[in-house]
Amino acid sequence: MEVKFANGDILVSGVECFDLGLTLDCGQAFRWEKQNDxxxxxxxxxxxxxxxxxxxGDLIFKNTDKDIFDSFFVNYFDLNKDYKKICDTxxxxxxxxxxxxxxxxxxxLNQEPWEALCSFVISQQNNIKRIKLIISxxxxxxxxxxxxxxxxxxxAERLSKLSEDDFAALGCGYRSKYLVKLAxxxxxxxxxxxxxxxxxxxxxxxxxxxxxxxxxxxxxxALLFGFQFxxxxxxxxxxxxxxxxxxxxxxxxxxxxxGIAQQYLFHWARNNL
Numbered sequence: 001m002e003v004k005f006a007n008g009d010i011l012v013s014g015v016e017c018f019d020l021g022l023t024l025d026c027g028q029a030f031r032w033e034k035q036n037d038x039x040x041x042x043x044x045x046x047x048x049x050x051x052x053x054x055x056x057g058d059l060i061f062k063n064t065d066k067d068i069f070d071s072f073f074v075n076y077f078d079l080n081k082d083y084k085k086i087c088d089t090x091x092x093x094x095x096x097x098x099x100x101x102x103x104x105x106x107x108x109l110n111q112e113p114w115e116a117l118c119s120f121v122i123s124q125q126n127n128i129k130r131i132k133l134i135i136s137x138x139x140x141x142x143x144x145x146x147x148x149x150x151x152x153x154x155x156a157e158r159l160s161k162l163s164e165d166d167f168a169a170l171g172c173g174y175r176s177k178y179l180v181k182l183a184x185x186x187x188x189x190x191x192x193x194x195x196x197x198x199x200x201x202x203x204x205x206x207x208x209x210x211x212x213x214x215x216x217x218x219x220x221x222a223l224l225f226g227f228q229f230x231x232x233x234x235x236x237x238x239x240x241x242x243x244x245x246x247x248x249x250x251x252x253x254x255x256x257x258x259g260i261a262q263q264y265l266f267h268w269a270r271n272n273l
Contacts, residue, residue, distance in 0.1 A: 001079055003069075010061040010069050011054075017083035019105025020053060026267055028225045029109050030119055030132045031139075031153070041150070043139070045072045045112060048147035063147065075110050083107055083260075090261050092253040095245055099268040106263045109225065113193040114186060115153040116226025117208070120218045121178050130171070137170045159183035178213025185211070197227045204229065224259040233258040238269040 004011040024032040024040050032042035039052035039060075050062040061069060074080065087104065091097040122138075123131050135153075142158050143151035160183040167176035185191040196207045204227060208219040216235075223232035233250070235243065242265045254261045 005066070008062075010064065010066065012059040012061065012079065013056070015059060015079055017087055017105050018059070018077070018107055019103075020051065022103055022105050022267065023107045023109065026106060026263065027128050028221075028263065029111060030123075030128070030135045043146055043150050043152055044076055044109075046144070046146060046152040047072060048150045049073065078107055078110055081107075086257055086260055089253050090257065090264070093251045093261075095268075096261060096264055099264045103264060103267050106260075106267060108230065108260055108263065110228055111226045112153075113197055113222070113226040114156055117193070117211075117214075117218075117222040118153075118159075118179065118182065120221040120225075121182060121213055122172060122175055123221070124175060124213075124215075124218060134171045141170065156183045156186035160187035175213065181212045182214075193227075201229050201231055205232075224262070230257050230259045233262050234266075236266075238266055238273065241273050242266075242269050 001012060001014045004013070020040055021034070024042070025034065029042075029044075031044060032040045034040055035050070037052070039050050039062075041048070041050045043049075047064060047068050049064050052060045052062075054060055061073065064073065087100050091100055119131070119135060122134055126134075139151040139153055142154035142162070146152050159179070162180065162183065164176040164180050167179045172179060182191070186193060191207075191211060196204045199207065201223065204223060205219050208214050208222060209216065214222075220232045220234040223229040224234060233239075239262065250258060250261075
């Protein structure tokens with residue numbers, strides 16, 4: 001990876017296997033919006049960013065600076081991870097070989113645990129368009145404006161002061177009661193997200209499943225997208241259909257990177273099954 005600065009922008013070259021659309025609009029994060037020029041704008045970690053690719057394949061980071069890029073966005077976009085090597089490993093599986101060839105460039109975003117967990121509680125029995133709408137309302141109403149019309153994800157402390165009616169007014173429906181308790185438990189330390197992140201996978205999953213309103217799918221999504229457990233393998237209705245192709249279980253080439261394999265299989269399933 002090579003980083004350059006030009007006209008106030010940050011240009012990053014040498015990052016392979018990174019398709020912005022497939023990564024930012026695949027259902028793992030809900031704060032990114034495609035712009036008319038093909039770029040994506042969004043807020044992550046309290047930082048607004050516009051990101052695009054030029055004709056040479058360089059990533060262009062706008063509306064940020066070197067300190068924030070180095071301290072946050074390098075990790076958020078996992079720029080130092082060799083996804084080409086990961087994809088070459090996953091290609092040992094016949095189904096994934098054709099899937100990766102067709103949808104090359106999906107990455108796992110390293111989101112913050114609180115935002116990821118909250119977002120996937122909201123995602124239950126919901127579609128991506130509606131999830132984005134609810135989270136946008138939540139951030140606009142209770143987050144801080146970090147750029148013109150763009151808001152941070154509100155803290156657990158801020159949301160812990162809300163009632164079920166407040167969440168219901170945003171369109172959260174039956175999930176409102178889950179969000180009230182989750183925010184209050186995180187705010188007062190009953191649920192320690194950093195501790196969960198430090199645990200082995202099975203223990204971390206058990207801790208998340210003890211949270212009111214968190215089932216196995218939400219737990220695995222949070223583990224993969226917010227706690228950086230790349231072995232987590234979320235299974236929803238699409239993935240249940242995919243698993244019919246693996247009657248003997250997941251192949252050995254998935255070991256340790258099951259979550260990345262899942263993202264490719266999930267995208268393939270939504271487009272082909």
